[in-house]
Amino acid sequence: MEHSHRYHAYPTQKVAAGLEHHLDVHRQLYNHVRWDYEQAPEDNKPSEYDQNNKLPDWKRKWPVFGKLHSKAAQATVARFYRNLSNLRKKKERGYNVGRLKRQAPTDYRSVTYNQSGFDLDEKRGKDRFAYVRFSKIGWVKIRYHRPIPDHATIKEVTFKKETTGEWFVSFGLETDDADLPEKPDVESLDASNSVGIDLGILNYIHTSDGKTVDWLDLKNDYERLGREQRKLSRKEKGSNNYEKQRVEVAKLKRRIRRKVLDYQHKITTWLVREYDAVFVEDLNVKGMLEQSHNTRNKQDAAWRQFITLLEYKAELYGSRVVQVEARGTSKECASCSVETAKPIWVREHSCPSCGFETDRDANAAMNVLQRGFAELGLGWPEDTPVETVTATDTTHFESVSASHVVETGSLGA
Secondary structure, eight states: OEEEEEEEEOOOHHHHHHHHHHHHHHHHHHHHHHHHHHHSOTTSOOOHHHHHHHHHHHHHHSHHHHTSOHHHHHHHHHHHHHHHHHHHHHHHTTOOOOOOOOOOTTTOOEEEEESSSEEEETTTOOSSEEEEEETTTEEEEEEOSSOOOTTEEEEEEEEEEOTTSOEEEEEEEEEOGGGSOOOOOGGGOOTTTEEEEEEOSSSSEEETTSEEEOOOOOHHHHHHHHHHHHHHHTSOTTSHHHHHHHHHHHHHHHHHHHHHHHHHHHHHHHHHHHOSEEEEEEOOHHHHHHSSTTHHHHHHHTHHHHHHHHHHHHHHHTOEEEEEEOTTTTTBOTTTOOBOOOOTTOOEEEOTTTOOEEEHHHHHHHHHHHHHHHHTTOOOOTTOOGGGTSOSSGGGOEEEOHHHHHHHTSSOO
16 A cells, blocks of 8 residues: 655755755756657657666766756656656546646646655654755755654655745655555445445535534635735735745645645544445546536535545555445435435435435435445345434434544544
8 A cells, every 4th residue: 555644844944955956957857858758759759768768868968967866867757757647547538638838947846756865864853853865965854743654665755845935755655455454344344334425515524324524614714815815916926025925825725725634634534433334425526616606615625635535544444435426316315216306405305205304415325325335245234224324304413523523532633
C-alpha cells in the first residue's frame, strides 16, 4: 500500500534560496522535455525512457541541468509523461482538453527526489522537529508531528512551495500488505457491522443506521475571502501591495481547504473504526459540478476526495470500502424496490406500493447498503427488515457534529 506523510518545513534563508533555484531549474527541464516531445513527428514521439537517455547530453550542453540530482531529474521527466497520460485519460472520458502548457514560475511548485538523493535525520531535531537533507541543496528543518512508521519504506520525498510562500516536505511511503490490519471476511458482514452512506444535501452524510453529519459551516470564511478578493482586484497587478494581498487571499483559500480536509479526515476515520464495511455511492462528480444549482456546496463537499480518503483509511484500519451504483438510490424504495419519482425538494420518502415511510436520505443510504451487499455477492438477510436499520421518523436521527464527536472521542484525526 502506498500513502504519504506531509510536514511543514522551515528552511534557513540560504537553503530556501537553494530550494527556489532548484525549483526553477526543474521547471526549465520540464519545459524542455515538453518542447523536445512536441518537436518530434507525430508518428515518432519519444518515450520517457528515450528522454531519460538524453539527460546526460542535456547536462553537458546546458550546465545548469548538471546541478540537478540525477534521480530528481528523472522524476521531472516522469512528471511530464504522467501529466501526458492523465491528459489522454481525460480525453477518453469526454473532457474537452488541449495540450500540456508551458509551466510558468507560478505554476511549478514542487520537486521530487525518487529512491535516493535525500536523508531523514530524526534524532537531530528536538521538540518534535527533524531534518531532511536534499542532495545539492542542504538540510531542511521540518515539524515532525508524527514519526514515519517503522514498517513503512520511504520511496520518495517531495519539497513544495505553496502559494502562501510556505514550504512543505512530503514522504511517499510504501507499506507491505502483510503489515496492514486484516480485513474482515465477507461472510462475517451483516447489517450490524456495515453501513451505507448517502452523500446528502441537507446533511454532509447520512448513514443507513440513522446518523447524520452536519455540513461544515464556511459562511464566515467565504465572506472574508470575498472581501479580500475585492481588495485584490483594486490593487495594481505586479506591485508590492498586490503581492501582499495575493498572499492574504491565498492564505484564506488554504484555510478553507484545510478545514474541509480536516473535517473529512475525522469523519472517514470514525467510519472505518466504527464499521467493518462501508458502502458509498460512486458519484459522477464532474456532472454534478456542471449543474447550475448549489455548485459551491458540491465543491466544498469534495466528495471525490472524501471517497479517496475513505478508501485509504480503510486499508490502514482493516475495513472494507465498496462503491456502488448511485443512480436511483433516492427514488427506489428500500423496502420493496419500487421506484417513485421525487423532485429534489421532496425530503420524505413515502412508497405508494408498500407504504414504507422515512427520510429521503435515510432511504437512499439503506439502498446503498443493500447494493453493497449485492456487490459483494451477499444476499440481504431475510430476518433483517429495513425498519430495524432505518429510522421511520426524522426526529429519531442522531445528528453528529464532527467537532462534538472529536471531543467525545468517537472520531480520530
